[in-house]
Each structure stands twice: as C-alpha cells, then as structure tokens.
Amino acid sequence: MKFQGVLFFPVTPFAADGSLDEERLAQHIDNGVAAGAGGVFVACGTGEFHALTPEEIERATRVAVETTSGRVPVLAAAGGPVPVARDHAARVARAGADGILLLPPYLVTAPQQGLVRYVEEVTSASDLPVVFYQRGTARLTEETAAEIAALPKVVGLKDGLGDIERMHRVVRAVRAVPGTEDFQFFNGLPTAEMTAPAYQGIGVSLYSSAVFAFAPEIALAFHGALAAGDRPLVETLLDEFYGPLVQLRDEVPGYAVALVKSGVALRGLDVGGVRAPLVDPAPEHIARLSELIDHGLEVVGA
Numbered sequence: 001m002k003f004q005g006v007l008f009f010p011v012t013p014f015a016a017d018g019s020l021d022e023e024r025l026a027q028h029i030d031n032g033v034a035a036g037a038g039g040v041f042v043a044c045g046t047g048e049f050h051a052l053t054p055e056e057i058e059r060a061t062r063v064a065v066e067t068t069s070g071r072v073p074v075l076a077a078a079g080g081p082v083p084v085a086r087d088h089a090a091r092v093a094r095a096g097a098d099g100i101l102l103l104p105p106y107l108v109t110a111p112q113q114g115l116v117r118y119v120e121e122v123t124s125a126s127d128l129p130v131v132f133y134q135r136g137t138a139r140l141t142e143e144t145a146a147e148i149a150a151l152p153k154v155v156g157l158k159d160g161l162g163d164i165e166r167m168h169r170v171v172r173a174v175r176a177v178p179g180t181e182d183f184q185f186f187n188g189l190p191t192a193e194m195t196a197p198a199y200q201g202i203g204v205s206l207y208s209s210a211v212f213a214f215a216p217e218i219a220l221a222f223h224g225a226l227a228a229g230d231r232p233l234v235e236t237l238l239d240e241f242y243g244p245l246v247q248l249r250d251e252v253p254g255y256a257v258a259l260v261k262s263g264v265a266l267r268g269l270d271v272g273g274v275r276a277p278l279v280d281p282a283p284e285h286i287a288r289l290s291e292l293i294d295h296g297l298e299v300v301g302a
Contacts, residue, residue, distance in 0.1 A: 001073055001099055001129050001155060003184060005038025006216075006223045007208045009046040011261045012060060014272035020056045024271055026067045028213075028264065033071050035216035040064050044077040044101050045188075046210050046260055051275035054087055061095035075131065078122060079103025085118075086125035093126035100130045101158065104138035112144040116151075123153040133188060135160025142166075142173035149174040149183050158186035159204070162195065168202040175203075190256040191249060193222050193242050197234065200226065210256065211245070214263030215293055217302035233300075241296035248288055254278035255285075262286050266293060 010032060013024035029040055042064040043049055043057045052060070061076040068074055076097045078088030082105070089100055105118050115138055123130050130153050134140050139161060140148065148154055157174070159167050167185075174180050187199040187207035196207050205227075212219035218241060225233040249255045258274045262281050265271060266289065273280040281289070 002182065003039050003073065003206055005036065006212050006219050007039045007041060007186070007206065008032040008037035008212050009041045009044050009208050009210060010064075011213055011257070011264055011271050012043060012047040012052065012056075013269075014275070016272070018272075018275070020052075020059060021272065022059065022063050024269060025060060025063050028269055028271065029064050029067045031269070032212065032216065033068055035212075036220055037072055037212065037216075039073045039075065040068055041075045041077075041101055041208065044075075045103075046208075046213060046257055047077075048257060048275055048278070049077040049079065049103065051278075054084070054091055057088060058091035058095050061092045061097050065096035073098040075099040075101050077101045077103055079133075080106045082118060082121050085122045089122055089125040089128065093128050097128060099155070100126070100128050102130050102132045104133065104136045107137065109137050112141055115140065115144060116147055119148050119151060119154065123151060127153070129153055129155040131156035131158055131184075131186065133158045133160060135188065140170060142169040145170040146173045146177050149180055150177050155182070156184040156186060158188040158208075159199075160188040162189050164195075164198055164202060167199075167204065171203050191242060191246050193219070194238065194246055196222075196226055210260045211242075211263075213260050214267050215296060218293075218296040218300055221300035221302070236299055237296070240299060241292060245289075245292055248285060248292070251285070252279070252281070255281065259285070259289055262289055263293060266290050 010028050013021040015021040043060040064074045074097050076092035078085045078100050185204040192207035209219045222237050258281050
C-alpha cells in the first residue's frame with residue numbers, strides 16, 4: 001500500500017436527527033476522489049472518530065469502500081482501549097478497508113514497551129496493514145519507533161506531535177532497520193500545510209490535508225507548488241490563506257474539525273454540525289472562513 005499526493009480525511013456527515021448520513025458521506029467522498037485525492041482516511045480525526053460508535057465506524061468504512069470502488073486506498077480508524085480498538089480493527093476489515101489508522105491508547109501514559117504491546121495486540125485483530133498515529137499519550141522514542149516499524153503489519157507512522165528534531169531521529173532510526181525501505185511517514189498535524197516544508201526537509205513528504213475536504217483546488221495547488229519548488233506560491237498561500245486559517249482555527253478548541261465541516265457546507269454540501277464535546281462555529285467565524293476560501297481560490301486561479 002503506497003500513498004502519493006494529497007491524503008483526504010473526509011468529515012462525517014450527520015442528518016438533522018443526528019444520525020450518520022450515509023448518502024452525503026458517499027457524495028463527499030466521491031467528490032474528493034474525483035478531485036484527485038491520493039487516499040481516503042474515513043472516520044478518523046477530521047471524521048470525528050472520538051464521537052462515533054463502532055457500528056458507525058463500520059458503516060462509514062463500508063460507504064467509503066463502496067464509493068471509491070478501488071480507485072484509491074481506504075483506511076479507517078481504530079483506537080482507544082485495547083478491546084475497543086481490536087473491535088474497531090475487526091469491523092473495518094469486515095467492511096473492506098485497505099488498512100487501519102491506529103490512534104493512541106485512551107488517556108493513560110504508557111511506558112515505551114507498553115506502546116509496542118498495544119500495537120501488537122491491536123494489529124493481531126485483523127490482517128490489515130496499519131499506520132500508527134503518534135500523538136497525545138503515544139510519544140515514541142526512536143528505538144520504540146524502530147521496533148514498531150519492524151512489526152509485520154505496520155506500514156507507516158503518522159506524526160501528530162510536531163517535534164521536528166524528535167521526528168528526524170525517528171525517521172533515521174526506522175530507515176536503519178533492514179526491510180523498511182517502503183515504510184511511509186506522514187505529517188499529521190492540524191492544517192499540515194503550515195509545517196509541510198519543514199517535514200519535507202526531514203524526508204516526510206506525505207501529509208493529511210483537512211483543507212482538501214472543502215477546498216481541494218487550494219490543497220492541490222499548494223501540494224503541487226511544494227513538490228515543484230514554487231516558493232512564491234507556497235509562501236503566498238501560507239501567508240494569505242493557511243496562516244489566517246490557523247489563526248481562526250486556534251480561537252476555539254475543536255475548530256480543527258468544526259471549521260472543516262462548515263467549509264464543506266460553504267462549498268455546497270450540507271454535512272450537518274459536529275457532535276459534543278465540539279461546538280459548531282459562530283456565524284462571524286463562518287463569515288471569516290468564507291472570505292478566506294474565496295481569497296484562497298482567487299490566489300490559485302480557481
């Protein structure tokens with residue numbers, strides 16, 4: 001399973017009664033794949049994994065698999081307590097996913113060997129390849145990262161910590177392990193484009209783009225400019241679109257997800273609001289987001 005291009009993390013649409021809206025999820029995913037997504041990560045962070053039932057995760061995964069029809073890989077999330085994460089893994093495998101994004105254990109801070117044990121126990125619940133998400137309670141040393149990377153079903157590591165020096169050591173340690181030539185690293189920070197140039201410098205070119213969910217034109221233009229070394233366009237987008245977006249995102253906790261759903265709605269697809277404990281953006285914040293999207297589209301000529 002090899003990724004390239006912009007990775008699409010769709011939101012999870014909810015109907016007026018709060019239930020999972022499978023029809024709009026299918027439309028949202030189809031729009032993203034048609035726009036040029038390199039992979040679909042359904043029911044993950046942007047998809048409100050924290051607020052979904054295991055049954056909803058399974059249903060969302062099945063929708064993604066059926067909608068993509070093999071055009072791009074589909075991964076779905078598993079995480080939390082070991083029994084729950086193992087159930088997630090079995091469910092998304094049953095739904096036909098190509099792989100799993102394994103989120104950290106719930107709440108507790110574990111010793112390094114405990115993190116290895118966590119990955120071992122969850123990966124044994126299915127035959128699917130796994131990308132492990134380093135964030136929150138899961139902070140790997142380079143030695144632990146190399147040990148996890150050597151596990152037979154682990155094919156990637158996604159970083160949500162943002163410690164570039166630490167991540168550089170992790171990349172070098174994993175690359176020193178025989179047989180990890182195809183192992184993939186991902187920048188998993190919120191609004192990852194802001195740090196994409198720095199991650200590119202340590203050999204991590206893949207990243208998840210929340211912006212792609214509502215403005216694929218902007219996300220693809222940035223990705224292409226970064227790959228081509230078009231610094232003027234990269235810097236213009238960082239200064240005039242991504243930077244202001246991050247400022248808006250940081251005004252209210254949870255806006256990394258809530259603003260994305262509002263952005264999708266602004267572009268014409270009603271995906272409903274967010275579930276608690278998140279809150280929907282205030283009208284003035286939606287207005288600012290709308291202005292940012294319009295400007296970003298103007299910058300890239302879309």
